[in-house]
Each structure stands twice: as C-alpha cells, then as structure tokens.
Amino acid sequence: MRAARTGTLLLIGGLLACSPGQDELEAEALSLHRSAIVVDTHSDTTPLFEDPNWRFDRRHALGHMDLPRMREGGLDVQFWSIYIGKTEGPGRTIRKALKRIDAVYRMLEQHPDQLELAQDVAGIRRIVAEGKIASLMGLEGGHIIEDSLPALRGFYRRGVRYMTLTHSFHTNWADSSGTDTTPAPVHLGLTRFGKQVVHAMNQLGMMVDVSHVSDQTLVDVLRASRAPMIASHSSCRALANHPRNLPDPMLQAIASKGGVIMLNFYPAYLDQDANEATRAHKLVLRDDLIPLRSRFKLEPAKGARALQAFYAQHPFPSVPLDILLDHFDHAIRVAGPDHVGIGADWDGVPSMPIGMEDVSHLPALTLGLLRRGHSAETVRKVLGENLLRVMSEVEYVARELGYSER
Numbered sequence: 001m002r003a004a005r006t007g008t009l010l011l012i013g014g015l016l017a018c019s020p021g022q023d024e025l026e027a028e029a030l031s032l033h034r035s036a037i038v039v040d041t042h043s044d045t046t047p048l049f050e051d052p053n054w055r056f057d058r059r060h061a062l063g064h065m066d067l068p069r070m071r072e073g074g075l076d077v078q079f080w081s082i083y084i085g086k087t088e089g090p091g092r093t094i095r096k097a098l099k100r101i102d103a104v105y106r107m108l109e110q111h112p113d114q115l116e117l118a119q120d121v122a123g124i125r126r127i128v129a130e131g132k133i134a135s136l137m138g139l140e141g142g143h144i145i146e147d148s149l150p151a152l153r154g155f156y157r158r159g160v161r162y163m164t165l166t167h168s169f170h171t172n173w174a175d176s177s178g179t180d181t182t183p184a185p186v187h188l189g190l191t192r193f194g195k196q197v198v199h200a201m202n203q204l205g206m207m208v209d210v211s212h213v214s215d216q217t218l219v220d221v222l223r224a225s226r227a228p229m230i231a232s233h234s235s236c237r238a239l240a241n242h243p244r245n246l247p248d249p250m251l252q253a254i255a256s257k258g259g260v261i262m263l264n265f266y267p268a269y270l271d272q273d274a275n276e277a278t279r280a281h282k283l284v285l286r287d288d289l290i291p292l293r294s295r296f297k298l299e300p301a302k303g304a305r306a307l308q309a310f311y312a313q314h315p316f317p318s319v320p321l322d323i324l325l326d327h328f329d330h331a332i333r334v335a336g337p338d339h340v341g342i343g344a345d346w347d348g349v350p351s352m353p354i355g356m357e358d359v360s361h362l363p364a365l366t367l368g369l370l371r372r373g374h375s376a377e378t379v380r381k382v383l384g385e386n387l388l389r390v391m392s393e394v395e396y397v398a399r400e401l402g403y404s405e406r
Ligand SMILES: [Zn+2]
Pocket: 140, 212, 233, 348
C-alpha cells in the first residue's frame, strides 16, 4: 500500500515543482511526507456519511475531503468530528450524535481495506503500517453528553477519543469563546461538574480539547486536568485577533503541560483582513445563507451538500498559503516544536488558503515548512508525532489513575 501511495505523491511533487534549484528540497519534502505519520484532528465531513448516495470513495469537485483526495494528500490518521448543533429536548443531542457515529461506522464498514477505527496509539501505528487510514472520533461540544458521565463513558466505548469541552455556546458547565463575538461568561470558566467531566476524561483516556472554550475555561482546564490537553483546531491570536484563536500565553501554557495545538486552516481565523472580508461577505449573503442553514436542520447530509454548492457559487475570501505557514512558524517558535500539529477543519469552514484548497494539497505544508528552515525532525513531529505523543501520555495517565476510579 505504501508503494501505491508513493506514485501518487510523486505525481503531486511534479505539480508542486515550480522553480529550478528546488528539486532537491521538493524530493526531500515528498519523501518526508510519505514516510511520516500525518495526523489531522478535525474533519467535519461526517454529515455527508449520513447520505447513502454520497460516495466517500469517489473524487468530488466540491468540499475538502473524500478518500481519493485523502490518499493524494498522504493523510494517515483522521479524527472525524461528531459535530452536533444546539438541540433542545432531553436525549435529542445524544440521539443525533449516535446517528452521526453510526454513519461514521457505516462509512468505515464500506471500506474495510482502506480505513479502520483505531482505539489507541498502538492501533494507529499498526493500521497506518498496514497502509490504511486510522480513523478516530472527537465530540464537538460538551453539550453532547447532556450532563451525563455515563453518556461520556458510552461515547468513549464507541471510539470517541477527544471531546471539545464547548462548541460556540456555553454548556451547563463550561464557558465558550463564541465564534464571531464572545458571549458574556456565565460560569467564569469551568464549574465543579465541569471539573468532574475533565477528571472522568482523564480516567477514560479521552483527550480534553480546549478549542472553542473561553480563555478562563482554558485556565481552569489547565489546573483541573491531570493529563496534557489538545486544541484540536485553533490558530494564533497574536497573528489574527479572533476569539477562536489562542493568545501566546495560552500556547505556552498548553505546551508547558505537555499538550499540543493543532492549527486551524480557515482563512478568517488566519488573517485580520480575511476575517473582515468574510464578515462583509456573510452580511451580503445573509438572506440566502440563514434560510439555507435552517431549511436542512433535520437533514444534515442534504444541508452539507447544499452548503458546499452554495460556497462554490459564492466563494469566500481566502489567503495565500504563506499566511498559514506564518501561524505554524509562530506556534513552533512560541509553544515549541513538540507542541504543534494539524487540525485543518476540513468541510467545517467555507474556504481554505490558496494552495491548500483541499486535503490533497497537504504535501505543500511539508514543503513550505522545510522551505522556511524547519528541520525534518520538527516537521515530522508537527505532521503527526506530537499528537501521537500526547495521546500516549493521555493513555498513560488513564492507566495510572486505574480502573477503580472510574
Ligand atoms: Zn469547530
């Protein structure tokens, strides 16, 4: 399987070649990308799996991700996001999440020779060595467990290996950063039950994800968690002042606890001008976009397809690949080379940087990082080893805490 992928990646290498004298570096980048375990911690492609007519194994013109493009991009490990919006009524969020997880399982069952659900780091390494894409899941939003620790444990047993403590709204036990504006805090961080949730995650070996949480929630998590944490899809606030991004002291605090910041690729989070242009663009499209979102509230797969078509017709602002590389440079400098990774937010956002239009372009990141002088060792860590190290440490803490505490 590795040999088959080599051919594809060499082909991409040919496409990347643009100036003479770069051949050596490009060859090094492709060889490094091919041999590294490449991990991404955030894909929102999952609603499409609920549509039996949408083929994951076909190459699509729309969206950011499908099996052929994942293979071209040399992506080895994907955390599928179980993203469920705010849903009223007891049991309804859990039921929607179970349906989404079921759709992920059905996708995996349709392609047993290409993908496999991984339970732990040892499983990830085995599955990747067999030439398959290791698949894991992350819950996007602590509201999904509906304040139930048994539900949290149930999700773990189904293969969920991280939970983002909040989405863009507060849960009953943790404050969110919001998306475009920061809502007034209601808990001033994490409540007592919120700390119990974090402890339960530590005991299970489920990674605590601080993307989307408020700065104060993050401070509380740093104190409460006995294991290192991840930010599954967040960028640097020093480069783009957005509440979804992490300020330098937070990058350093996550790093000093041994964690990893997985950088988000969304242009509106990467660049101030792109953010303002995106807001203006959304305002112009408001009258079409809002009804489109609500029309398919009960049919997530149809909604996702309609949004993909809408974004293709009304392209959102983008940024050059260099702006994304600036975030990698900054995070590597501030947090350190052991604490940065990839959490692109595939299919969760309306645009990607120019030169990173979909997952098939991932080798361009490896080449860009080498061009900027990062060592092969650093790049290999950023591509995946950092996340695998954190996950191993989370597994170790769970073993140390022991079953008796569960
Ligand atoms: Zn998100």
